[in-house]
Amino acid sequence: MLVVGSGGREHALAEALATSHLEPEVFAAPGNPGIARVAQTVDIPASDLVALRHFARDNGIDLTIVGPEDPLIGGIAECFWEDGLKVFGPSRAAARIEGSKVFAKEVMRHAGVPTAEFEVFDRQNSALAYLRSRQEYPVVVKADGAAAGKGVTVARTRDEAEEAVREAFSGRFGAAGERVLIEECLVGREASIFVMTDGREILPFLPAQDYKPIYDGNQGPNTGGMGAYSPIMWMEPATYAAVLEEIIRPTLHQLALIGATYTGLLYAGVMVTEDGPKALEFNCRFGDPETQVILPRLGSDLLELMIATNEENILGREVVWSADKAVCVVLASEGYPETSSTGDRISGLDEIPTNVFIYHAATEERDGVFYTAGGRVLNVVGTGPSIIEARARAYAAVERIHFPGMQYRTDIALEAMELEDL
Numbered sequence: 001m002l003v004v005g006s007g008g009r010e011h012a013l014a015e016a017l018a019t020s021h022l023e024p025e026v027f028a029a030p031g032n033p034g035i036a037r038v039a040q041t042v043d044i045p046a047s048d049l050v051a052l053r054h055f056a057r058d059n060g061i062d063l064t065i066v067g068p069e070d071p072l073i074g075g076i077a078e079c080f081w082e083d084g085l086k087v088f089g090p091s092r093a094a095a096r097i098e099g100s101k102v103f104a105k106e107v108m109r110h111a112g113v114p115t116a117e118f119e120v121f122d123r124q125n126s127a128l129a130y131l132r133s134r135q136e137y138p139v140v141v142k143a144d145g146a147a148a149g150k151g152v153t154v155a156r157t158r159d160e161a162e163e164a165v166r167e168a169f170s171g172r173f174g175a176a177g178e179r180v181l182i183e184e185c186l187v188g189r190e191a192s193i194f195v196m197t198d199g200r201e202i203l204p205f206l207p208a209q210d211y212k213p214i215y216d217g218n219q220g221p222n223t224g225g226m227g228a229y230s231p232i233m234w235m236e237p238a239t240y241a242a243v244l245e246e247i248i249r250p251t252l253h254q255l256a257l258i259g260a261t262y263t264g265l266l267y268a269g270v271m272v273t274e275d276g277p278k279a280l281e282f283n284c285r286f287g288d289p290e291t292q293v294i295l296p297r298l299g300s301d302l303l304e305l306m307i308a309t310n311e312e313n314i315l316g317r318e319v320v321w322s323a324d325k326a327v328c329v330v331l332a333s334e335g336y337p338e339t340s341s342t343g344d345r346i347s348g349l350d351e352i353p354t355n356v357f358i359y360h361a362a363t364e365e366r367d368g369v370f371y372t373a374g375g376r377v378l379n380v381v382g383t384g385p386s387i388i389e390a391r392a393r394a395y396a397a398v399e400r401i402h403f404p405g406m407q408y409r410t411d412i413a414l415e416a417m418e419l420e421d422l
């Protein structure tokens, strides 16, 4: 097996694959020092699709699992298929569901999927004119293409919205900002829902919630994700069923209809509103850090599920879960998310307490010592029979770890714990 990527998500994936009863030999490109404990790392960047393909061909890789979105949006699946190599992940055509927010909205409109009302603009002037004529604020402004989580602004006022429109058209997001979506602002609670799919049948995973803003109380700028927990007790089974039946299935059906059959892992970001769940967006891969709270609780064999998905053999299968809950706290470096300090010495990783998983997201190892190597450095996951216990274990493990400038949120899963308490 070959895992493509180098973050905490890929560490969790590599670990779940390495413990499969099929006993695979696991490689990771480029991987990281945490991944190197469970897989053989290969020095090829996730962006070098041709080098990855040659590695897979020359080393008899049976299945390549792609962590990040960029290689999928860039067509890694098609690239590998040319050599008869198998990939767990969608084609370039299907990955557009993440690569273009306008495409995703058009698919949803045709499929009748509940989502925010929207307008599309390919010129700054027409977007600004629309904002001037619009009465209801807040409004959401989105750059069309993949902008590494920085292309979305929830604008409280017309001024903020105009600023976001100008920023998108200024070229700051590159080609991603050549078209802009302006959306109705939905109110509710957000959840991340994953399904594995062969394009027709689905294998649903339990939902998770992530935390994007850097500071407690959801203050400050957005990040790649500062924490997560799973499952989410506040989501009613009927709501979850509605996400599958009204959002995910019709979207997959519509993609198949237009010749972009989706295979792999589909991630739906949803807002549970007073009128039921509505789709915010789709991602074409596992979420980070949601994966880090989902995989430790997976009772089924991840590799078996992936192989079954690729062989279109998932009908009647069920995903088995442990009864445990999981809470992930992300440790970030000084300056994140604007910048990130690197080379800070990390201590406290020698002993990992029981029921705790530590996934490396951006570390470097020199002479047996770990150093920070990016913004989100480590993911500390606690598991236990309740959110209270999982959370306590995660934060107790966080207390043992130190590096200069270390930042983390202290309120991950706090509201979930309070709900559990009732």
Ligand SMILES: Nc1ncnc2c1ncn2[C@@H]1O[C@H](COP(=O)(O)OP(=O)(O)O)[C@@H](O)[C@H]1O
Pocket: 116, 140, 148, 149, 150, 151, 152, 154, 183, 184, 185, 186, 187, 190, 269, 280, 281
């Ligand atoms: N229509 C909307 N109404 C309210 N909030 C939204 C809306 N669209 C997006 N958001 C908020 O912005 C965040 C980022 O938007 P999303 O569509 O997920 O794009 P990306 O993850 O690519 O940045 C969401 O997680 C959500 O909090």
Ligand SMILES: [Mg+2]
Pocket: 269, 281
């Ligand atoms: Mg998102």
